[in-house]
Each structure stands twice: as structure tokens, then as C-alpha cells.
Amino acid sequence: MSDIIFALVAILLxxxxxxxxxxxxxxxxxxxxxxxxxxGSGRTGATNVLRAAGWKAAVAVVLLDAAKAxxxxxxxKIIIGASDQLVAEGIYLxxxxxxxxxxxxxxxxNWSIFLDFKGGRGVVAFLGGLFxxxxxxxxxxxxxxxxxxxxxxxxxxxxxxxxxxxxxLLVPLVLFSRHPAEYLLYALAGALLILFQHRDNVSRxxxxxxxxxxxTRG
Numbered sequence: 647m648s649d650i651i652f653a654l655v656a657i658l659l660x661x662x663x664x665x666x667x668x669x670x671x672x673x674x675x676x677x678x679x680x681x682x683x684x685x686g687s688g689r690t691g692a693t694n695v696l697r698a699a700g701w702k703a704a705v706a707v708v709l710l711d712a713a714k715a716x717x718x719x720x721x722x723k724i725i726i727g728a729s730d731q732l733v734a735e736g737i738y739l740x741x742x743x744x745x746x747x748x749x750x751x752x753x754x755x756n757w758s759i760f761l762d763f764k765g766g767r768g769v770v771a772f773l774g775g776l777f778x779x780x781x782x783x784x785x786x787x788x789x790x791x792x793x794x795x796x797x798x799x800x801x802x803x804x805x806x807x808x809x810x811x812x813x814x815l816l817v818p819l820v821l822f823s824r825h826p827a828e829y830l831l832y833a834l835a836g837a838l839l840i841l842f843q844h845r846d847n848v849s850r851x852x853x854x855x856x857x858x859x860x861x862t863r864g
Contacts (some may be wrong), residue, residue: 653725653743657725657743658747658750661721661751662751663754665753665771666752666758666760666765668761669706669710670691670694670695672688672700673707673750674698674703677702683761683862685697685698689766690766691739691767691770692711693859695764699776711774712770714771715778717776719776720801721747722743725741726739730781733764741826744779745747745829746779747775748779748832748836749775755768772809772839775836776832776836783812783813783816783819784812788808789808790804790808790811791804792804794808798858801859802844803852803856809841811828812833816830816833
């Protein structure tokens with residue numbers, strides 16, 4: 647039992663620290679020499695980086711934020727797989743560890759210890775963690791995000807639709823394609839967390855005051 651507790655604590659810790667790496671802050675400093683947390687929404691995600699430092703920095707942030715969450719999941723597999731005792735505990739522990747790692751990375755991204763617990767909204771980190779679990783669901787969610795954001799020019803709306811779409815695709819994948827049901831828990835928890843992080847955007851969308859992509863303030 648002590649090995650299991652130690653492994654799960656390690657997975658949570660490493661997952662959080664990986665997620666907490668503030669690539670948006672770092673790359674905005676490198677590209678433009680500005681603090682992204684003092685720009686626009688104050689978030690470190692790709693949308694605010696796009697406004698503060700341009701598309702090249704934003705693309706790099708998307709890739710790195712997705713990679714850090716996926717890396718947390720792969721690291722959890724290594725930690726669990728390193729112990730014969732943990733492997734013997736069964737596949738449910740293995741899957742649970744992956745979900746914990748992915749969620750820890752999203753939490754770390756949103757509330758980074760390296761930025762006084764500031765961060766992003768968690769969309770790309772969520773999809774990156776999901777990619778390590780179910781590439782099809784993550785890619786579908788990403789495609790829906792881009793489609794809705796492109797058609798409406800509301801990145802926030804695209805993010806919410808993409809997150810829900812990823813969860814929705816997991817339902818038939820679990821029912822008919824032998825995807826683990828535990829992945830639905832991660833997708834649901836991630837969707838709820840992302841909705842919480844977008845609560846100000848939702849209020850502005852309902853009020854018709856949300857800023858469109860490419861539109862300046864004022």
C-alpha cells in the first residue's frame with residue numbers, strides 16, 4: 647500500500663510541476679520582452695500570447711502546453727510500470743494514475759506555482775492530456791475548437807465547444823470501441839474545470855460583449 651501511495655503522490659507532484667511550466671510567460675518574454683500576465687486577459691494561454699507576442703509564439707505555446715500534459719501522462723505510465731507490485735494491482739490503478747497525471751497537469755497550467763498561481767484556462771493542456779489517452783477524441787475536440795472559433799471568431803466559444811465535443815466522442819468510443827470508461831471521468835472533470843475557468847467569457851457571450859478574435863479593445 648505504501649508503494650501505491652508514494653507512486654500516486656509522485657504522479658500528482660510531477661504532473662502538477664510539468665503543467666505549471668509557464669511556456670506562455672516564457673515565450674512572450676523571449677519574443678517580445680513583455681509579461682503576458684500584464685497583457686490582455688492576463689492569462690498565459692495561446693490566445694493571450696497571440697495578442698501579446700504574435701502567431702509564432704502562440705503556435706509554440708500550443709505545442710508546448712499540449713506536450714507538457716501529454717508528458718505527464720506518459721510519465722505516470724513509467725512510474726506505475728516501474729513496480730511489479732503496482733502493475734499487479736491491476737489495470738484500474740494504471741488508468742487512474744494516467745487520469746490523475748493529466749488532471750494535475752491541467753491544474754498546474756491554470757494555477758502555476760512559478761507565477762504566483764496564475765496561468766491559463768486549461769484548454770490546450772486538457773487536450774494534450776487527452777491526446778495521450780485517446781488521440782481520436784483529442785483531435786476531434788481540437789478540430790471543433792478551430793472550426794467554431796474560425797466561424798464565429800469567438801475563441802472562448804470554440805474552446806467550450808471543443809471540450810464538450812471531445813467528451814461527446816468518447817461516449818461512443820467507450821460504448822463501442824473498448825475505450826476505458828475512466829477516460830470519460832477525465833473528460834467530464836476537464837470540461838467542468840474549463841467551463842469554470844471561462845465563466846467570465848460565458849457571461850460576456852450571453853451579454854453579447856465578448857471580444858472577437860482579431861478585434862482590439864475599445
